[in-house]
Amino acid sequence: xxxxxxxxxxxxxxxxxxxxxxxxxxxxxxxxxxxxxxxxxxxxxxxxxxxxxxxxxxxxxxxxxxxxxxxxxxxxxxxxxxxxxxxxxxxxxxxxxxxxxxxxxxxxxxxxxxxxxxxxxxxxxxxxxxxxxxxxxxxxxxxxxxxxxxxxxxxxxxxxxx
Amino acid sequence: xxxxxxxxxxxxxxxxxxxxxxxxxxxxxxxxxxxxxxxxxxxxxxxxxxxxxxxxxxxxxxxxxxxxxxxxxxxxxxxxxxxxxxxxxxxxxxxxxxxxxxxxxxxxxxxxxxxxxxxxxxxxxxxxxxxxxxxxxxxxxxxxxxxxxxxxxxxxxxxxxxxxxxxxxxxxxxxx
Numbered sequence: 644x645x646x647x648x649x650x651x652x653x654x655x656x657x658x659x660x661x662x663x664x665x666x667x668x669x670x671x672x673x674x675x676x677x678x679x680x681x682x683x684x685x686x687x688x689x690x691x692x693x694x695x696x697x698x699x700x701x702x703x704x705x706x707x708x709x710x711x712x713x714x715x716x717x718x719x720x721x722x723x724x725x726x727x728x729x730x731x732x733x734x735x736x737x738x739x740x741x742x743x744x745x746x747x748x749x750x751x752x753x754x755x756x757x758x759x760x761x762x763x764x765x766x767x768x769x770x771x772x773x774x775x776x777x778x779x780x781x782x783x784x785x786x787x788x789x790x791x792x793x794x795x796x797x798x799x800x801x802x803x804x805x
Numbered sequence: 806x807x808x809x810x811x812x813x814x815x816x817x818x819x820x821x822x823x824x825x826x827x828x829x830x831x832x833x834x835x836x837x838x839x840x841x842x843x844x845x846x847x848x849x850x851x852x853x854x855x856x857x858x859x860x861x862x863x864x865x866x867x868x869x870x871x872x873x874x875x876x877x878x879x880x881x882x883x884x885x886x887x888x889x890x891x892x893x894x895x896x897x898x899x900x901x902x903x904x905x906x907x908x909x910x911x912x913x914x915x916x917x918x919x920x921x922x923x924x925x926x927x928x929x930x931x932x933x934x935x936x937x938x939x940x941x942x943x944x945x946x947x948x949x950x951x952x953x954x955x956x957x958x959x960x961x962x963x964x965x966x967x968x969x970x971x972x973x974x975x976x977x978x979x980x981x
Contacts, residue, residue, distance in 0.1 A: 774910065775910055775912065778813065778816055778817075778820075778910045779910050779911055779912060780819075780820045780823065780824075780910075780911055781911055781912070781913065781938055781939075788914065789914040790912040790913075790914065791913060791914075792910065792912035793912070
């Protein structure tokens with residue numbers, strides 16, 4: 644079944660979609676702005692994404708020519724420690740990735756001309772996710788969420804990304 | 806030199822207070838949980854009232870005490886003043902805060918709208934869900950107000966209502 648999701652009229656967003664995974668691999672949030680083509684069902688798509696991230700992280704760690712310690716496979720890393728990829732680009736889109744010390748993985752898919760989004764991802768995590776989801780009394784940790792305040796602030800923030 | 810504490814600690818303690826009392830200790834007795842949390846707030850309100858009125862003279866009447874709560878007390882505890890104060894001059898006061906600090910991060914799950922059906926819930930339904938969910942987090946501030954007023958010599962009962970997040974109002978009924 645194909646769902647075509649289009650951006651609103653007049654919006655200049657270059658975002659395509661956002662995934663957030665928790666430590667166990669459950670997709671706790673999926674936000675879509677513009678995604679005309681959906682090849683897989685929602686669950687398969689998310690499982691595929693998580694599997695890809697896991698494999699890419701372990702691949703980049705193993706192939707590191709200068710890195711010292713090869714940490715435990717699957718363990719969360721501090722920012723900047725160890726070797727982990729942060730983005731890949733194809734001819735139609737760019738995928739940016741960040742893993743937090745608590746094991747949350749944030750994936751942002753944008754158009755291919757987007758610049759480096761590492762600072763943006765850090766901002767999304769600490770100023771939007773932590774503020775409006777973690778501190779929300781009505782949220783049980785590690786569960787999928789759909790908080791309105793999170794969605795609102797996320798939309799406002801990504802409008803201005805270059 | 807004043808000692809400082811991160812505000813997220815207070816937010817987390819309040820959150821956990823409600824979860825523990827309402828969900829773990831007394832899941833089947835919500836009124837008991839409410840009274841317990843309100844009693845904790847009462848103690849805190851008593852002590853804070855002492856602290857914040859160290860250099861002030863006594864209050865002339867009930868209205869002065871309520872105005873102190875709305876302005877100085879609220880500004881000390883929540884960094885802003887009460888936005889609206891209404892009274893019926895018969896001992897009932899309504900304190901309205903349009904952006905209550907502890908409710909600014911509370912947000913409900915966005916309702917899932919299916920294509921083609923009526924868009925969104927009516928405002929009545931969302932406000933009913935909001936007041937149900939957020940009401941528990943207002944037991945402590947109610948106790949806070951009651952404790953402070955009791956220490957000023959004003960016996961009262963305080964209850965709270967949430968209409969639209971993050972606005973809420975506290976209703977103070979003075980006992981004569």
